[in-house]
Amino acid sequence: MSGTNPRREAVLGGPAIILIEPQLGENIGTCARAMLNCGLTDLRLVRPRDGWPNGSATASASGADLVLDNAKLFDTTEEAIADLAHVFATTARNRGMIKRIMTPKEAAVEMRAQSVAGLTTGILFGPERTGLFNDDLALADTSLTVPLNPAFSSLNLAQAVLLIGYEWYQTADATPGRYLHTGATRPATKDELVNLFGHLEAELEQCGFFSSPEKKPSMIRAIRNCFQRMDLTEQEVRTFHGIVSGLVGRRKPTPKE
């Protein structure tokens, strides 16, 4: 879902994703895909179990090759984080460490603030089976915990990368929360809408729909409110003129045409 929009530029850069001793190439590939979904391109691998490059990573990256091609390889976590200003660690359990914990949403705001200040941040992910080593955790400023169903909260590597990357992406995204896609047409003007009301109500009057005169005003208001909620376009107003005329059974030109 949510396909390619060629009108907008790709948004790239952002925090480094650092995978410590990833076991499966497939997981490195799906992480790369999730990264690119979120405009993240700085992938760092510390001692990947099956070496690097890895064919199954490419096979599962669904075309996120630019992330894999630019991946950097390190022997130690210390080297992988050397240039970073702030390091986040993803952990399943806190293991008794005394550490700041953030949600991905809060952390994303912090990462964006650092990015705006010209600083690079990174997020550590441990091996699939064990999660991060305690010594790697102690190299991080802050732990990240994703609020999820406490009875079933385990995520695979790519899902964790996706949720954290998603929050990063949202901090700089300007998509309106809701809008009406009107395509080639435009929202109807109020004049066009009121004209439709007039057409409909005249025909309803004509066919005896308003059985009681005293209820007529409130029925009209109720019907008008239904149409208000439709957010009709100019073209759709024409369609409804045609519907009314069609139902009346005599093809007459719509008003103003």
Place this chain on the structure above:
Amino acid sequence: MSGTNPRREAVLGGPAIILIEPQLGENIGTCARAMLNCGLTDLRLVRPRDGWPNGSATASASGADLVLDNAKLFDTTEEAIADLAHVFATTARNRGMIKRIMTPKEAAVEMRAQSVAGLTTGILFGPERTGLFNDDLALADTSLTVPLNPAFSSLNLAQAVLLIGYEWYQTADATPGRYLHTGATRPATKDELVNLFGHLEAELEQCGFFSSPEKKPSMIRAIRNCFQRMDLTEQEVRTFHGIVSGLVGRRKPTPKE
């Protein structure tokens, strides 16, 4: 990452996830897992290609069996959505339809509002290869589009379910954005902290660290500010008393002990 927290109850229920003609059992399984991660349990399948139940769905659900066991099977989308009050559709392209479009974040607020009002909502997902059919799209109130890297925004089924479910879960989650995990100990009181300042500064005075008397007050403030940012616990204050004493080279009891 983000492990099981036995102290909190599972949060279940929420909007229905409706998969129209899903092709791969594996994808149904990974969707079930993503659903349960987000406390969603109402899975509805319309004409799954390989029939139902499906062994590969179970194999890839990583234990989200309760979702698969309760999945409902339908012949038509109309039947699958019959009891719902509001239907969202996930689509790659808008295909010229005139329709309200929301982000998952905005839609989650709407779903939560409907849920609080006792109404059930649902989200349609089309077949992996083609996405939703136009006629199914026309059965939905609202389209959903996930803001992601426009140059690489395609998500697999489970990733799309996870992002939408994640936003649903966040609308009722009370996890603080950031907090300090202090485990069995507690944050230090200001009295304990000021006492540590006194110990450290007395020793620094003693060893001649403050070379210029006029700079001493600002140096003390700078050092105190470093310690302020540590958010030390009571236990860690003791540790720093020990560090100072250790560096001074004579084991003397820390003040107030």
